[in-house]
Amino acid sequence: MRKPRVRVKLKSKRGAVKRFKLTASGKIKRHKALKRHILTKKSPSRKRSLRKSTLVSDSEVALVREMLLA
Numbered sequence: 522m523r524k525p526r527v528r529v530k531l532k533s534k535r536g537a538v539k540r541f542k543l544t545a546s547g548k549i550k551r552h553k554a555l556k557r558h559i560l561t562k563k564s565p566s567r568k569r570s571l572r573k574s575t576l577v578s579d580s581e582v583a584l585v586r587e588m589l590l591a
Contacts, residue, residue: 537588541577549577549585 542550555563556571563571577585 531591533591534588537585541585541589543589544576549582549589550574551577 540551544550552574553571556568560568
């Protein structure tokens with residue numbers, strides 16, 4: 522008699538787990554890009570706005586959610 526097949530648990534993408542966070546309402550939060558180098562030519566107000574986090578766009582939510590909860 523054969524053993525019943527056990528479904529393998531799906532792992533979440535570890536890079537995505539480090540980059541994205543879920544808010545209390547279920548939206549996905551991310552940090553803004555372009556803040557790592559070549560900062561001398563960027564204005565202070567632009568650099569200040571890059572500090573803040575933002576939400577993932579509606580077109581990308583399904584893709585990111587799949588990476589996080591897979």
